[in-house]
Amino acid sequence: MSVRVRFAPSPTGYLHIGAARSALFNWLYARKVGGKFLLRIEDTDLQRSTEESTRSIIEGLEWLGLDYDEDLVFQSANAPQHRGAANRLVEEGKAYRDFTPKEQYDDEDVKQGIAERARVQATEGLDQRSNPYRDLPKEESDRRAAAGEPFAIRLKVANEGQTRFDDIVYGAQERSYAEIEDLVLLRSDGHPLYNLSVVIDDILMGITHVIRGQDHLTNTHKQVLLYEALGAKAPQFAHLPLILAPDKSKLSKRKHGEVVSLTTYRDRGFVPAAFRNFLALLGWSPPEGKEILSEEELIECFSLEGIGRANAIFNFHENDASRWTDDKALWMNAEYIRTMPLDELLPMVKTELRANKLWREEYDDEDSAWFRKTIDLIRQRFFTLKDFSSQGRAYFSDDFDFEEAVVNKNLRKEPRLRELLSGLANKLEEVEPFNAETTKAALRAFADEAGVQPGLLINGSRAMLTGQGVGPSMFEIFELLGRDRSVQRLRSGLPWF
RNA sequence: GGCGCAUUGGUGUAGUUGGUUAACACGCUGCCCUCUCAAGGCAGAGAUCACGGGUUCGAGUCCCGUAUGCGCUACCA
Structure with missing residues (x-):
């Protein structure tokens, strides 16, 4: 059976670098084993899903070079199938209608609410199967539904037993049914919920390997239950460790800003291959220990077995502009820029x-x-x-800035320089041909005559010609800028004012 | 609260079926090179392998406990 994997983001914002890495691992695996890499937009949460977000996800993947193989799937388009499956499960007695009125939750403290409810439930000795509608006779359930009474559909989880699956990364996983609630499949307004949708869609798309973030590890048990109820074979699962902020908290745009968004890297000058290479090394390591890997090499040595289990920290420095993202990512980008x-x-x-x-x-x-x-x-x-x-900039335009500190250090500190550089300009005007070799000889000769260190003229020239204190060899710069521009900039006197 | 997962230098990771100086990359320090800054070369600092027990002749590697972090626990995804 040929491998089919998917990346299934929900279009509720920018493309998170953690999500981008999930996409990358899916893509690498598909390419490695000659399978298909599919893209599915999980837009069942209509409130929060936006087209703009979908576009940015697609753009992000394209930027990273992660091409997908079949038509894009929108989860919302499969809603009829999701509902059909839920109803079928009711018919088969594997799910039931829950007529309990829907509770309203504050979006703010959901987590707290969950913990609170769990505590109450535990102290009151309620178990997961205490729902009064769980065993409502089918006839009555049908009658109430026909009468228009609103209901949610919940999976009827058996009392005794356990789910198990072998995660390729995390190993054997087991969970007793007693710890799994009768999860809601369909909301009372008819909207299918995540766990139902993923399972149906993955079946529909023929997904063989589900590679996704570790935050879904425990949910997987519910999904395994659904595969069983639907009579479908569960795919292989491989959960990926998460990418955390330096303080070990979850990376979020709200808290950590732009660094977590993939498009930031495009907008701030990353070479796609460099960022992809860096991302691949977060939670995975190649067998040979070689870290700079071309696309072909990455695909060649990628394996799900090489994925680690511990969450990785994305080591950026919030208050240091020059180290705005992970040092290694920056280094890798530089490495790509100078060697590609x-x-x-x-x-x-x-x-x-x-x-x-x-x-x-x-x-x-x-x-x-x-x-x-x-x-x-x-x-x-x-x-x-x-x-x-x-x-x-100075290589492509005559309109560039002079760095104040450089001007002070390399020009103003030696008052004679203004004249000396003008003299050097005269000298360079006569050099023929005008290249690194000849300008070097000319400058040295001129320094000799004037009785100054060549370095003084070199650093002064660099400041005059580029506005900067650092850069390539001065004589290479002369050659590149050519006689006219070199001479003109040396004489300009601009930075002296 | 319950359940699950994780824990090797500042960061990312290697550490084969337990075996002796814990390896590599980034970052950091110094030196060399040099007109500056990089790159490159050389040298170096930095880890009692979260902590505590146990098994063993011997544990980063196996077992138990603790701590911490993260995740899930929702008619969110």
């Missing part, structure tokens, strides 16, 4: 420059050799794609 094939990087840089009005069509044409050379040089010390338009 230039031809794959170029389109991303183009997009970035374009967004900042720094792109010129010539870069694709007569200046393409220059452009490639420039990108290849400056990418060596960049961390994100954003750096091409910020730190790299």
